[in-house]
Amino acid sequence: MKNQFLKVFFAIIMAVAFFSSCKPKNSGDLVSGDAAKKVYVAPGKYDEFYNFVSGGFSGQLSIYGLPSGRLFKVIPVFSQDPENGWGYSEETKPMLNTSHGFVPWDDAHHPELSQTNGEVDGRWCFINGNNTPRVARINLKTFKTTEILELPNSAGNHSSPYVTENSEYLVAGTRFSVPGDYENGDIPINTYKQNFKTHISFVKADKEGEMDIAFQLRLPGVDFDKAHGGKGPSNGWFFFSCYNTEQANTLLEVNASQKDKDFIMAVNWKKAEEYIKAGKGKKEKVRYAHNIWDEKTHTGKSEIKTEVLVLDVKNLKDICYMMPCPKSPHGCDVDPTGEYIVGSGKLAAVIPVFSFGKLQKAIAAKQFDGEYEGIPVLKYEAVLHGEVKKPGLGPLHTEFDGKGNAYTSMFVSSEVVKWDIKTLAILDRVPTYYSVGHLMIPGGDTRKPFGKYMVAYNKITKDRYLPTGPELTQSAQLYDITGDKMQLILDFPTIGEPHYAQAAPADLIRNNGQLKFYKIEDNQHPFVTKGEKESKVVRKGNRVDVYMTCVRSHFSPDNIEGIKVGDEVYFHVTNLEQDWDVPHGFAIKGANNSELLIMPGETATLKWLPTEVRISPFYCTDFCSALHQEMQGYLRVSPAGSSVPLTFSLGTNMPTVK
Amino acid sequence: MKNQFLKVFFAIIMAVAFFSSCKPKNSGDLVSGDAAKKVYVAPGKYDEFYNFVSGGFSGQLSIYGLPSGRLFKVIPVFSQDPENGWGYSEETKPMLNTSHGFVPWDDAHHPELSQTNGEVDGRWCFINGNNTPRVARINLKTFKTTEILELPNSAGNHSSPYVTENSEYLVAGTRFSVPGDYENGDIPINTYKQNFKTHISFVKADKEGEMDIAFQLRLPGVDFDKAHGGKGPSNGWFFFSCYNTEQANTLLEVNASQKDKDFIMAVNWKKAEEYIKAGKGKKEKVRYAHNIWDEKTHTGKSEIKTEVLVLDVKNLKDICYMMPCPKSPHGCDVDPTGEYIVGSGKLAAVIPVFSFGKLQKAIAAKQFDGEYEGIPVLKYEAVLHGEVKKPGLGPLHTEFDGKGNAYTSMFVSSEVVKWDIKTLAILDRVPTYYSVGHLMIPGGDTRKPFGKYMVAYNKITKDRYLPTGPELTQSAQLYDITGDKMQLILDFPTIGEPHYAQAAPADLIRNNGQLKFYKIEDNQHPFVTKGEKESKVVRKGNRVDVYMTCVRSHFSPDNIEGIKVGDEVYFHVTNLEQDWDVPHGFAIKGANNSELLIMPGETATLKWLPTEVRISPFYCTDFCSALHQEMQGYLRVSPAGSSVPLTFSLGTNMPTVK
Incomplete structure (x- = not known):
């Protein structure tokens, strides 16, 4: 009981530390004179790195340049984006479909660049949806979300998505234990210990458009927080941090x-793969969505899948092993050599470093300390390389520079600590402003870190930027790590909540076959209009399809009559431009919908339900040319049952009667 | 006919010029050595100016710092924002209501800071919705959209919103002529010249929560593009650029x-005010929404109004006068003295500068050149101060530095030209990258410009930033204008499409009573829960109200049972924190809705319709403390008709039965 009390007391101390320490001393004036030059990217010059930053509760992925900290693009992934019609246009709605129906939002935490041989390869960026469990693929030739896969048997898809060395698998672990989807879900919450489980999904991800769950592991009801795959010698293994091994279902704090x-x-x-091949998996009935973007038809397609293959770990004693880790670990990070696994326990006073070599020996020698819910627990000392002592308060996450050094973020004491992986000696520490969560070194979780910079992603900014009322931006801080000592060189604000990030050298992405526009001749959209002469308006019952084109600086047709109240109108707008950076937009007055933003060579569809008799103007929403303001048209809505004929025209007041 | 041909030819030449000239020579290397220092804002230091930038087709308002170009916040205005629940939560949905019902998007072009005595006063920022005509007020103490007013009889609310010297009125002119809302709208498009009209709205705006249309002016069917109010001697007058005086309804290009x-x-x-007072206005039946945000209840309210007062200008010969302006003018800008009005004709070869003094004399002397649709047309020479010769191609918009200089953006030749307002001599020109639309000088359209910087808001970026596939960012460029010659010092990318912007010195906004959090004792939300002990779950029929609190690091209650399929559940979540920068988020698995992001002291409501029997976890989506990951809860959904009792609890597995 005394021990219990001490533990709660410790938790309180940590919380107090957080309240009182979020502003370190000497705030802000630690910048030496050359910092301005180091981060300045002169007009016309390129940044050195692409920085892929999770939007957190925005549900999107943000692309920044390093070292400038400039935001180049927000890629819509899990959330609706009225700016470009994502989740509003007919083509994109299926991308946000789930087994729960259309879900307009999620919480995206961990971008993961695809790898070949354990190195960043520049093909894809994956990211997790936390709330309604999903993983997404972003194609780095188009910077577009091209695939989303829902994860059954899961809740709080947080320890996700992490790749194996050749991106054979995306691996995703459940944060909130729940009864499996295969069960009758009407289960009392206070039967958590008996009935709640976690699942880890191994998702085949190496072929675009063919993501699928290869298998799931069924595990005890704990909270998996983060994960990382083995590298080199430890390839074939995966490591997950888990907290709430107390299996509490209320007041987890x-x-x-x-x-x-x-x-x-x-x-x-x-x-596990061997067991699957040997037929040990059990097919179970579940429901999950698989959504694919087809670049030929510029259209998303959603399919509900109904089966998943599950391995129950408690029946298989040689798949999973528990390594004891001080206290409530968040980060779970593998160094570039693949030998060292770092656990960052957010309530721990040390940072434990585990040895993959010792792990293998300990398993062989059965150096166990009993079982946890049927899983062998290894002896702490048997698998430990050593502990980093007095690292700071609230260690959260560790990355590596490829030179034998590790960098760990400290949420509670608001700092980053640099230490030597082998000797475990602390080499340097720098304050962050404030409450750093994850940190990131380009390639810093791969076999080949690119180094040079370290970025801290902070949760609190208070006095760091000009204030904006009660809601303040979150923030990143850029450090130069080329010298022995880390040097803070820039604060830059971020969109949403920056959890984790990845970065890759500019050329790896820029020179990897990036697409500038879609070839109109390859456009296979069922409602494409490949030339102005083919533009038309077609009625079938109360459905009206407008085959519309746009090119600087007009729509065809731009006068439409014969639409009636009660019609269901689909504007299929094809952008005929064949040049880079010439999108057109389309919007019509009073629509209960967003705009369309249509890239050159693309077709996009806006659904519109006219409810009022009136003239409805439409126009191009993206300033496309000197005569952009002239790029407009009119549509006449007549009463239901009207005999006004369906006509359309461009440049004449003698409209074509269909 | 030959003349017609020449005009079309000229338009083609302009278009060709645009295609070929969008990349000026010497791209990018015009930056001198001190630029890095000039734009660098060291970590911990504040920017000098707040820059309020329109999101264009994002529908929102973005807040940047100058000179750093860093994005501090995107304020949701006209578009849904899943990141913070704007347009998804029950409280915010009414803010996006219109006479057309709920509209999730708009196109926001022109931020306008409120003024007192013709100077920026730091109280509000107004902005227009272009597609479904509306004007919005953003409160600069909370950086929140607190009022939206729809504009009847309008379409394409582009020449909007511009304030009078003391923000008595927001003035808004129609871009797309349409038949008035008061008419039977079933009108052939090719009767444009007879039936289509424009309206200019004078909106009372000086009291928050009481925006209303004082009166509208009914005008001929042209396209109003931009506008500005008079200043000093010309206060009492307003100036509007108009194009499409040809009254074309198709192929306007x-x-x-x-x-x-x-x-x-x-x-x-x-x-016009005098005529209104004299009873010359006509009350007409229309429908438009007025939406107000109540800070006490943290809730928006939408009301549909049904009447507007209209003055028909063709019956009143001394309200409006037409000053001829070369060709298809966009910008319409009044210099700080109030004497000079600059028309920027996008297809014109000169920039005409009109004199307010001459205008008054010409009206008194009846120096007319006939009428345009019943409005007196003044003789060009009679009102002209002079022309800026050979300014460049495609003049769009002009601002002022308060030292007698004007700066005009040139879309087609991609440059900014500085000239002397009195002598009309060109003093300097600098390239932009590329295709600049508007430009902005802090306070540059007021009586008292703050000067120092000029920002160009560009439409095309191509090779300026690391590429992001077919869709590229739009961009701003920052110039130092303290010397005789303009100096390009920074490129910074922008969210959405930056049309126009305004800026104010940091201290004017920062020290103007900014709110850090909402006082919990002032919270009058009908479903507020002011302490954990008051948290509860209440059922009435199939409606369930969850009175929930959150504070670092738990929700109360965090275990809920007795919810049934078919229920309508409202989570009313009150954030009990009373400190700056401690929001909490709320999300529940599988919801067909966004998250809530709840500021300290605020209550927000998420509507959820459970459709499946299962355990649904909920959690805090905003990293709030070291124990944020532990801030989660469970809700049990039982089948319709189940007898599981309604219970809720925190920290115990002995739940309270309601």
């Missing part, structure tokens, strides 16, 4: 902070 | 580029 040690779980996924 | 001169329309609004 206290009840999941009881034990001194939780776990890093080591998963032998090659072994 | 050609048909609205026929005449050598269109007009700047001068409006004597004090005279």
Whole structure:
């Protein structure tokens, strides 16, 4: 009981530390004179790195340049984006479909660049949806979300998505234990310990458009937080941090902070593959959506899948092993050599570093300390390389520079600590402003970090930027890590909540076959209009299809009559431009919908339900040329049952009667 | 006929010039060595200016810092924003209501800071919705949209919103002529010349929450593009650029580029006020929404109004006067002295500068050149101060530095030209990258410009930033204008499409009573929960109201049972924090809705329709403390008709039965 009390007391101390320490001393004046030059990217020059930053509760992925900190693009992924019609146009709505129907939002935490041989390859960026569990693929030739896969049996898809060395798998672990989808879900919450489970999904991801769940592992009801795959010698293994090993279902703040040690779980996924091949998996009935973007038809398609293959780990003693880890670990990071696994326990006073070599020996020698819910628990000392002592308060996440150094973020004491992976000696520490969550070094979780910069992604900004009322921006801070000591060189604000990020050298992405526009001759949209002469308006019952084109600086047709109240009108707008950076937009007055933003060579569709007798103007919403303001048209809506004939025209007041 | 041909030919030449000239020579290397220092804002230091930039087709308002170009906040205005629940939560949905029902998007072009005595006063920023005509007020103490007013009889609310010297009125002119809302709208499009009209709205705006249309002016069917109010001596007058005086309704690219001169329309609004007082206005039946945000209840309210007062200008010969202006004018800008009105004709070869003094004399002397649709047309020479010769191609918009200089953007030749207002001599020119639309000098359209910087808001970026596939960012460029010659010092990308912007010195906004959090004792939300002990779950029929609190790091309650399929559940979440920068988020798995983002002291409501029997986890989406990951809860959904009792609890597995 005394021990219990001490643990709660410790948690309180940590919380107090957070309240009082979020503004370190010497705030702000630690910048030396050359910082301006180091971050300045002169007009006309390119940044050195693409920085892919999660939008957190925006549900999107933001693209920044480093070292300038400039925001180049917000890629819509899991959330509707009225700016470009994502989730509003007929083509994009299927991309946000789930087993729960259309879901307009999610919480995106961890961008993960695809890898070949454990190195960033510049093909794709993956990212997780946390709330309604999903993983998404973003194609880095088009910077577009091209695939979203829902994860059944899951809730709070947080320890996700992490790739294996050749992106064979995206791996995704559940944060909130729930009864499996295969069960009758009407289960009392206070039967958590008996009935709640977690699942880890191994998603085949190496072929675009063919994402699928290869198999899931069924595991005890804990909270998986973060994960990373093995590298080199440890390839074939995966590591997950888990907290709430107390299995609390209420007031986790206290009840999941009881034990001194939780776990890093080591998963032998090659072994799991063998069991799957040997037919040990069980097919179970579930429902999950798989959404694919087809670049030929410029259209998303959603399919509901109904089966998943599950391996129950408690029946298989040699897939998963628990390594004890002080306390409530968040980060779970593997160094570039693949030998060291770092657990960052947010309530821990040390940073434990585990050895993959020792792990193998300990398993062989059965150096176990009992089981946790049927999973062997290894002896802490048997798998430990060593501990980083007095690192700071609230260690959260660690990355690597490829030179033998590790960098760990400290949420509570608001700092980043640099330490030597082998000797575990602390080499340097710098303050962050304030409350750093994840940090990022370009390539810093791969076999080949690119180094040069470290970025801290902070949760609190208070006095760092000009204030904007009660709601303030969140923020990143850029550090030069080329010298022995880290140097803070820039604060830059971020969209949404920056959880994690990845970065790649500019040339790796820029020179990797990036698309500038879609070839009109390749456009296979069922409602494409490949030339102005083919533009037309077609009625079938109360459905009206407008085959419309746009080119600087007019729509065809631009006068339309014969639409009636009660019609269902589809504007299929094809952008005929064949040049880079010439989108057109389309909007019509009073629509209960967003605009369309149509890239050159693309076709997009806006659904419109006219409810009022009136003249409705439409226009181009993207300033496209000197005569952009002239790019407008009119549509006449007549009463239901009107005999006004369907006509359309361009440049004449003698409209074509259909 | 030959003349017609020449005009079309000229338009083609302009278009060709645009295609070929969008990349000026010497791109990018015009930056001198001190630029880095000039734009660098060291970590911990503040920017000098707030820059309020329209999001264009994003529908929102973005807040940047100058000189750093950093984005501090995107304020949701006319478009849904899943990041913070704007347009998704029950409280915010009414803010996007219109006479057409709920509209999730608009196109926001022109931020306008409120003024006192013709100077920026830091109280509000107004902005227009272009597509479904509306004007919005943003409160600069909270950086929140607090009022939206729809404009009847209008379409394409582009020449909007511009304030009078003391923000008595917001003035808004129609871009797309349409038949008035009061008419039977089933009108053939090719009867444009007889039936289509424009309206200019004078909106009372000086009291928050009480925006209303004082009166409208009914005018001929042309396109009003931009506007500005008079200043000092010319206060009491308003000036509007108008194009499409050809009154074309199709292929405006050609048909609205026929005449050598269109007009700047001068409006004597004090005279219009007199006519209104004298009862000359006509009350007409229309429908338009007025939406107000109540800070006490944290809730928006929408009301449909049904009447507007209209003055028909053709019956009143001394309100409006047409000043001929070369060709298809966009910008319509009044210098700080109030004497000079600059028309920027996008197809014109000169920039005409009109004199307010001469205008008054010409009206007194009846120096007319006939009428345009019943409005007196003044003789060009009679009102002209002079022309800026050979300014460049495609003049669009002009601002002022308060030192006697004007700066005009040139879309087609991609440059900014500085000239002397009195002598009309060109003093300097600098390239922009590329295709600049508007430009902005802090306070540059007021009586007292703050000067120092000029920002060009560009439409095309191509090779300026690391590429992001077919869709590229739009961009701003920052110039130092403290010397005789303009100096380009920074490129910074922008959210959406930056049309126009305004800027104010940091201290004017920062020290103007900014709110840091909402006082919980002032919270009058009908479903507020002011302490954890008051949290509860209440069922009435199939409606369930969850009175929920959040504070670092738990929700109360965090276990809820007795919810059934078919229920309508409202989570009313009150953030109990009373400190700056501690929002909490709320989301529940599978909701067909966004998250809530709840500021300290605020209550927000998420509507959720459970459709499946299952355990649904909910959690805090905004990283709020070291134990944020533990801030989660569970809700059990039982089948319709289930007898599971309604219970809720926190920290115990002995739930309270309601």
